[in-house]
Amino acid sequence: MIRILLVDDHAVVRSGLAMLLSAKSDMEVVGEAAEGEEAIAKAMQCRPDIVLMDLSMPHGKDGLSTTAELKKVLPDTAVLILTMHDDEEYLFRAIHLGASGYILKSSPHEEMISAIRHVAEGNAYLHPTATKRLMGEYLDKLKHGGGDSGTYESLSEREKEILAKVAQGYTNKDIAEQLVISVKTVESHKSNLMDKLNLKTRPDLVKFAMKKGLLNFDA
Template sequence: MSIRVLIADDHAIVRSGLSMLINAQSDMEVVGAATDGREAVERALQLKPDVVLMDLSMPPGENGLSATARLKEAAPEIEVLILTMHEDEEYLFRVLQAGASGYILKSALDMDLIAAIRTVYQGAAYLYPSATKALIQEFLQRVQKGEDMEHYHVLSDREQEILSLVAQGYSNKEIAEKLIVSVKTVETHKAKIMEKLHLKTRPELVRYALRKGLLHLE
């Protein structure tokens, strides 16, 4: 079964290049394209892709940040991977807050982009190295400020275990296989974790896990 991808970018040559790269993969296909955020949301709701590859800046139309927030509210099951030229942690935190599952630079290697698409499709978060560094810096700043992280103790042992596996990038199916439970059980536990920690999106969950030291980085 192919990973169905929608490309949203305001440059025709970029859309064409990305389409050729993605369609060249045996497990992927481009099902549509959009030139701005408004069209991206409309096409995504119509075509129901697995992943939307969303440019952050698409003048003069709606930007990718606003479109991501609207799309995730309307269809949370569709994963969004932000593609941008901005290597700035301000953008990183804003797209994670909007609900995107990943953030990759346009200067990234082709193989890194393909890996990012596969990663978010599997239900995990994808962050390029410098973005991970920014999250670590945020964690250190929170520690220095003495921010309270008391919510963690309300999780059961099994919920803490699942939170750790989610943070490490395992998909629901992989977690189910590891713990010898059903995928539905994993989804139920994740929903309870989100509720107890007062989180709304997977990227927020990953950021929380990083702050708690559950995300082991190479």
């Protein structure tokens, strides 16, 4: 039996997933949690094979930080990200933090079942769009010098956009309003791009942006 812990802040979603998975002869839902801290406690208690993890849980620890902490305390437990976010930055961060797979909530039920079984066998699983994006990033890194993560070319277009705006002095709230995204998403992109560029402080970021000609002082 594949023992599964469901983590999602919506009770209706958890209920629907529990019914779907429990109907499979090789799967058992051993617990549910509505946010990260509860998920870690439940995982420590029931020791699931797989944690089906939502990313956005606004009323507690989110899916990314929960995944990172969970992999530290239960390294043998696989985490399969189940999310509505079709965004490469969430994908890359989730995989970097130890997730074994990433699947969209909009995916067919059959694909979700297949993904769970795939991960349970010790494999990684990515939905087709995510696989295409990862391959694209890999080929792009090869094209720009063998995969050096500390280069401007390693940034996504959204990260480049946020880099320029941060360097120009805009706050996270300003950037969120201009790009019509959440402040939390801006913070995530900002953290990711600074990791890629090996930058630690805002002055470092501004210096980098100046070297790249990203600052328009005539504006």
